Amino acid sequence: MALPDSSFLFVEPESAASVENPPVYPYNTVTRTNSGHYFELDDTPERERVRLQHRTGTFLEMHPDGTQVNHIIGESYHIIDSNGVIRIAGRCSVTVDGDAQLVFNGDLTQRVVGDYNLEVGGDFNTKVNGNFQTTVNKNFYLSTGILGNIQLISPLTVYVNSDLSVNGEVRAGFLHSNGGINATGAIHTNLGLSTLGGIIQGGIQAPPTGITAMGPIASALTVFGLEIIDKTGPMSVFKGIYNTHQHPETESVTLTTTIPVP
Numbered sequence: 001m002a003l004p005d006s007s008f009l010f011v012e013p014e015s016a017a018s019v020e021n022p023p024v025y026p027y028n029t030v031t032r033t034n035s036g037h038y039f040e041l042d043d044t045p046e047r048e049r050v051r052l053q054h055r056t057g058t059f060l061e062m063h064p065d066g067t068q069v070n071h072i073i074g075e076s077y078h079i080i081d082s083n084g085v086i087r088i089a090g091r092c093s094v095t096v097d098g099d100a101q102l103v104f105n106g107d108l109t110q111r112v113v114g115d116y117n118l119e120v121g122g123d124f125n126t127k128v129n130g131n132f133q134t135t136v137n138k139n140f141y142l143s144t145g146i147l148g149n150i151q152l153i154s155p156l157t158v159y160v161n162s163d164l165s166v167n168g169e170v171r172a173g174f175l176h177s178n179g180g181i182n183a184t185g186a187i188h189t190n191l192g193l194s195t196l197g198g199i200i201q202g203g204i205q206a207p208p209t210g211i212t213a214m215g216p217i218a219s220a221l222t223v224f225g226l227e228i229i230d231k232t233g234p235m236s237v238f239k240g241i242y243n244t245h246q247h248p249e250t251e252s253v254t255l256t257t258t259i260p261v262p
Helices: none
Strands: 026-034 038-042 050-055 058-064 068-071 163-165 168-179 181-183 185-195 199-201 210-212 217-219 229-230
Touching: 163 168, 163 199, 168 181, 181 185
Parallel strands: 163 181, 168 185, 181 199, 185 210, 185 217, 210 229
Antiparallel strands: 026 038, 038 050, 050 058, 058 068
16 A cells, blocks of 8 residues: 655654753642542643643643643544534644544535545446535546547436446446437447437548447437447437438448438
């Protein structure tokens, strides 16, 4: 596992009292118990401190500048029976060397005024029992490494309300777009495809190869591909019917030309 960023590392502040700089008599008042607990009020000039220490070494100390250090040797529990408020005027850093868990039994609202950066060293798994909605006012990017894939899996329908441009192949059960569909690679569907815009397969950098649908192909505009195969029979166009279909015995249609809509 990679080491955390140095900006998240910290060192416990040193006490103003040490072997090199011990408290000065008579400014230091110490109350010590038989088992080893002690309470210290140190009025040494410029090194004023308050320290409460348990015999195991757990302590709370207030430094001359007002800094407070809570060092707990064992476990720590913080329980509030009513409301709680935490406000940090400066920077905050939380480092957990082991596993961590956060449980919210009610709603959770997060607001970030600046950037939100999240880095995950392993897998990132999210489960939502209700709806999942993301709104982005500018661009939205999804990218993987050279060996990664992006999969959209739904037992029903994946909706695209704008043009769909893919630098590669498109494979889907049923594909519908309120805009156009443009892919440099082949387009394959198991049930069919339809658009309110055109369907273009291939491009300047990638010659057309084909569009294959096990169901009907419907487009409000142009359908273009080197080979267009409609496995279920006639291919329909919302704005008109063209007579360039062929109906072989296998009930497939192969077109090798651009199909304009009147």
